[in-house]
Amino acid sequence: MILPFTLHRPDSVESAASLLDRYGGEAKILAGGSELILLLKMGLASYGHLVDIKKIPGLDFLDYDPADKKLRIGALVTHRALELSSIVQEHFPLVRDMERQLANVRIRNAGTLAANLCFAEPKADPGTLLLAYGASIKARNAKRERSLSVDDFFVDYYKTALDPDEILTEVQIPKLPDNFRGAYLRFCPGERPTVTAAVLVRGNGSVADEIRIALGCVGPKPVRAREVEEDLKGKGVDEIFDTAMEAGEKATLLSDPLEDLWGSVEYKRHIVKVLVGRGLRQLCQRKERTRG
Ligand SMILES: Cc1cc2nc3c(=O)[nH]c(=O)nc-3n(C[C@H](O)[C@H](O)[C@H](O)COP(=O)(O)OP(=O)(O)OC[C@H]3O[C@@H](n4cnc5c(N)ncnc54)[C@H](O)[C@@H]3O)c2cc1C
Structure with missing residues (x-):
C-alpha cells in the first residue's frame, strides 16, 4: 500500500x-x-x-549540435525516444544499441534516461556506456546550476553526487571521433542486467591508439578498467585480438560484484572476462570492424 x-x-x-x-x-x-x-x-x-516534473515544458529536448558535437538530452527524454531518434541512430549508434536492449518497451516508453542515472541502481545499462563516452550532466537547484562528469556523478549503490534539492536537467554525450569504434555488451538473464561492458577502440590502422573499457553492475557504480586500458594502449590490433581474454581476465580484478540470485562472485567475474574479451575481439578483428 x-x-x-x-x-x-x-x-x-x-x-x-x-x-x-x-x-x-x-x-x-x-x-x-x-x-x-x-x-x-x-x-x-x-x-x-x-x-x-512531467508537465514542465522544455525538458524533453533531444538536440545534436554539430558545432560542439554533443548530444543534449533533456530530463524528460525517455529511453524509447532515444531508441527511435534518427539523430541518435546517425551519430550515436552505440547509444541506440544500448537503449533498444534496455528493459522492455513498456519501461522504455515511461522511463527517462535522466532518472535512470539519478536512481543509481547498479544493475543498469546507461551509466556504463556513458562513462566510456565521457558524458556529463547538468543539475540545478533554487540557487545555482552546475555540471558534473558521469564519473563524478555516481557515488555508491543508489547514491549520486546530486544534493537532495538538485534536479538533473540535462545529459550531454560527446560524439566519438570517426576513428573510434565500439561495442556495448550485456549479460541479462533476468529483468535487469547482471554484467555490462562498453569497449571503445581508437585507431585508423593496425595500432590501437586509445582503448576505453567501462564495466557496470559489478560494483556500487560503473567503473573504467583504466589499468587494462593502459596495458593495451599502443598495441597492435592483432596482438589485442590474440590476448583479448587475458585483458578480460585482468578486468575482472577491477570488478567487485555481489553474490545474488543471478550468480556468485566468481560467475559474475567470469562474465566480465567474457564480455570484455569478446568486445576487444569484435573491435580488433582485421576484416570486419564494428561501428562506433
Ligand atoms: C521491470 C523493470 C526492468 C528494468 N530493466 C532495466 C534494464 O534492463 N536496464 C536499465 O538500465 N534499467 C532498467 N530498469 C530501470 C529503468 O530504466 C528505469 O526504471 C527508468 O529509466 C527510470 O526512469 P523513470 O523516469 O521511470 O524514473 P522515476 O521512477 O520517475 O525516478 C527514479 C528516481 O530518479 C529520481 N529522479 C527522476 N528524475 C530526476 C531528475 N530529473 N532529477 C533528479 N532526480 C530525478 C526520482 O526521484 C527517483 O528517485 C528497469 C525497471 C523495471 C521496473
Whole structure:
C-alpha cells in the first residue's frame, strides 16, 4: 500500500527546485515513475511530497549540435525516444544499441534516461556506456546550476553526487571521433542486467591508439578498467585480438560484484572476462570492424 503523499505539479524547473528546497528529504522528483512508484508500492520508501516534473515544458529536448558535437538530452527524454531518434541512430549508434536492449518497451516508453542515472541502481545499462563516452550532466537547484562528469556523478549503490534539492536537467554525450569504434555488451538473464561492458577502440590502422573499457553492475557504480586500458594502449590490433581474454581476465580484478540470485562472485567475474574479451575481439578483428 502506498502511504499518502501530496503531489505537486510545478510548471518550471525553478518551481520544482523551490519545492525540493522547501520540503527537503520529504520530497522526491517523479519522472516516468517506473522505479519510484515501485518503491512506494513495495513500502521500501515513502515521501510526503512528490514533485512531478512531467508537465514542465522544455525538458524533453533531444538536440545534436554539430558545432560542439554533443548530444543534449533533456530530463524528460525517455529511453524509447532515444531508441527511435534518427539523430541518435546517425551519430550515436552505440547509444541506440544500448537503449533498444534496455528493459522492455513498456519501461522504455515511461522511463527517462535522466532518472535512470539519478536512481543509481547498479544493475543498469546507461551509466556504463556513458562513462566510456565521457558524458556529463547538468543539475540545478533554487540557487545555482552546475555540471558534473558521469564519473563524478555516481557515488555508491543508489547514491549520486546530486544534493537532495538538485534536479538533473540535462545529459550531454560527446560524439566519438570517426576513428573510434565500439561495442556495448550485456549479460541479462533476468529483468535487469547482471554484467555490462562498453569497449571503445581508437585507431585508423593496425595500432590501437586509445582503448576505453567501462564495466557496470559489478560494483556500487560503473567503473573504467583504466589499468587494462593502459596495458593495451599502443598495441597492435592483432596482438589485442590474440590476448583479448587475458585483458578480460585482468578486468575482472577491477570488478567487485555481489553474490545474488543471478550468480556468485566468481560467475559474475567470469562474465566480465567474457564480455570484455569478446568486445576487444569484435573491435580488433582485421576484416570486419564494428561501428562506433
Ligand atoms: C521491470 C523493470 C526492468 C528494468 N530493466 C532495466 C534494464 O534492463 N536496464 C536499465 O538500465 N534499467 C532498467 N530498469 C530501470 C529503468 O530504466 C528505469 O526504471 C527508468 O529509466 C527510470 O526512469 P523513470 O523516469 O521511470 O524514473 P522515476 O521512477 O520517475 O525516478 C527514479 C528516481 O530518479 C529520481 N529522479 C527522476 N528524475 C530526476 C531528475 N530529473 N532529477 C533528479 N532526480 C530525478 C526520482 O526521484 C527517483 O528517485 C528497469 C525497471 C523495471 C521496473
